Amino acid sequence: MGICLPRNSIIYTNQLRFARSLSGRQIGKRHPGRTCSPHPLISNLLPAKQKHNLDFSETCFACALYTMSQIKIDPGGAFSLGGENFVIEGDLPPEQRRPSNSNAFTILKNEPYLRVYENLASNFSPRSILELGIFQGGSYVFLDKLFKPRRMSAVDIGPHVVAPLVQYLSRTENRFVHFATSQRDRETLNQIVFNELANELDFVVDDASHTYEDTKAFFELLFPLLRPGGIYVIEDWSWAHQDNFQSPDAAFSNRYALSNLLFEQIMLLGSTSLISEIRIWRFLYLIRKAKSAVCMTKSSSIFDQVLSRGRRLSLI
Numbered sequence: 001m002g003i004c005l006p007r008n009s010i011i012y013t014n015q016l017r018f019a020r021s022l023s024g025r026q027i028g029k030r031h032p033g034r035t036c037s038p039h040p041l042i043s044n045l046l047p048a049k050q051k052h053n054l055d056f057s058e059t060c061f062a063c064a065l066y067t068m069s070q071i072k073i074d075p076g077g078a079f080s081l082g083g084e085n086f087v088i089e090g091d092l093p094p095e096q097r098r099p100s101n102s103n104a105f106t107i108l109k110n111e112p113y114l115r116v117y118e119n120l121a122s123n124f125s126p127r128s129i130l131e132l133g134i135f136q137g138g139s140y141v142f143l144d145k146l147f148k149p150r151r152m153s154a155v156d157i158g159p160h161v162v163a164p165l166v167q168y169l170s171r172t173e174n175r176f177v178h179f180a181t182s183q184r185d186r187e188t189l190n191q192i193v194f195n196e197l198a199n200e201l202d203f204v205v206d207d208a209s210h211t212y213e214d215t216k217a218f219f220e221l222l223f224p225l226l227r228p229g230g231i232y233v234i235e236d237w238s239w240a241h242q243d244n245f246q247s248p249d250a251a252f253s254n255r256y257a258l259s260n261l262l263f264e265q266i267m268l269l270g271s272t273s274l275i276s277e278i279r280i281w282r283f284l285y286l287i288r289k290a291k292s293a294v295c296m297t298k299s300s301s302i303f304d305q306v307l308s309r310g311r312r313l314s315l316i
Contacts, residue, residue, distance in 0.1 A: 071118055073111055078104065082145030084168075086138055088114075100136040100164045107138030109207075113235070114142070116281060121146045124231065126202035128152065130192065132218060133208035134177060137165030143205060150174060153196045155181040155188070157208070183208055183218045193225045202230040210236045212256040212315070219261065220301050223274075229291045235284040237262055240316070256315045263313060264303055271307040 073079040077088035085104035088111070089097045100106045109117075129149045131140055134156035144152050153176040161179055169175045176196045181188055193201050204222055206215060215234060223232055239245055240257030247253070262280070265287060269275040276290040 071114060073114070077110075081142060084141050084145060086142060097136075100138060100162055102164055102167075105138035105141050105164060106136040107142055108135060109139055109142070109235075112281070112283060116284065117143065117146060120231070120286075124203075125149075126230070127200040128197035129203045129205070130154065130197065130201060130222070132156075132183065132204070132206040134158070134162065134165070134179070137162040137168070137177075139205070139207060140165060140177065141168055144172070144175065147203065149203070151176075151197050151200065153177065153192045155183070155185075155192070155208075157182055183214045186221060189221055190225075193222070200227065201225055202227050204230075204232045205235070206233065207235040210239060210258055211252070212258050212260050215258055216261050216264075219265075220303070223287075223289065223302055226289050228289055228293050230289045232287045232289070233284055234258075234261070234287075237285055238282055260313070260315045264306065267306045267308060267313070268303060272305045274302070274305070 071079055071081060073088070079086050079088075086107050087098065087104045088109070089106050090108040090110040090113075097108075098106050124147075126147055126149050128151040129143055129147060131143060131152070131154035134140060134154050140152070140154050151174040155178045157180065159180040165177060169177060174196075176192070178188065178192070193199060201222070204226060206218060208218070209215065219232065219234075226232060237258045239252065240259060244250060245252060262278075262285060265275070266278060269278055269287075273290055274293045275287055277288045279286050279288075
């Protein structure tokens with residue numbers, strides 16, 4: 001059964017953008033171990049005169065995505081990028097995760113996360129990146145190698161220094177990290193943005209506490225400092241809606257859901273011209289700051305601009 005998408009819908013627009021990006025490429029490789037059937041979804045989105053540039057013979061939509069991937073991940077979760085080695089261990093319990101060493105960085109982001117960033121890097125070139133949450137440094141080095149910014153910094157509340165990451169910084173110019181640094185340390189964050197990142201903050205990746213209160217406080221501070229057209233990513237927003245977080249004794253059982261912040265940011269999108277788009281996956285979402293966004297005064301919260309007919313959102 002076919003589905004007809006309105007041409008002004010968000011889904012249609014995103015699919016059309018993806019289809020156009022494939023124009024002129026050969027898309028004929030099958031996903032290993034997968035039986036594919038012809039899928040005309042992307043081809044049908046393009047004008048007839050552009051269809052001859054595409055070859056989707058016996059290739060499904062998922063396989064088209066697969067063949068675009070540049071990062072080759074082996075069955076054990078190991079991959080290389082920009083001369084550095086990585087091992088994915090996000091699915092292992094904390095006590096079983098290997099620390100980063102001189103041979104490879106440990107990264108908790110599993111393949112779906114990596115593919116989102118890989119796709120984003122194909123059409124987004126940030127001048128400066130700020131990462132919130134360091135763990136073993138794998139994500140820091142991955143983002144650095146993938147996006148190749150001029151400058152990059154990161155903060156983590158944990159006091160443990162990751163030696164392989166420090167060694168990496170020593171041989172890479174304009175790269176910084178701050179351990180034992182709170183998300184709410186406004187003075188340090190301002191110093192990072194205006195000095196270390198030369199007031200060119202284009203990209204923020206929040207993979208820190210995952211709590212509503214801290215993540216919101218970080219967003220209130222940093223989104224006004226993000227340059228117009230910049231992107232703000234928040235990872236693991238949906239934890240409160242997963243099976244293993246439903247019992248009364250589960251982790252974060254006494255905390256507000258991080259999805260509350262997403263609801264508030266959607267209202268901010270509808271109330272102002274500060275945000276041009278919000279793109280949501282089950283495991284992360286990104287907010288793109290409008291190119292015409294005007295800087296706010298330092299004394300007000302960005303959420304003071306939300307229009308809600310005098311009603312308040314009840315937190316879950």
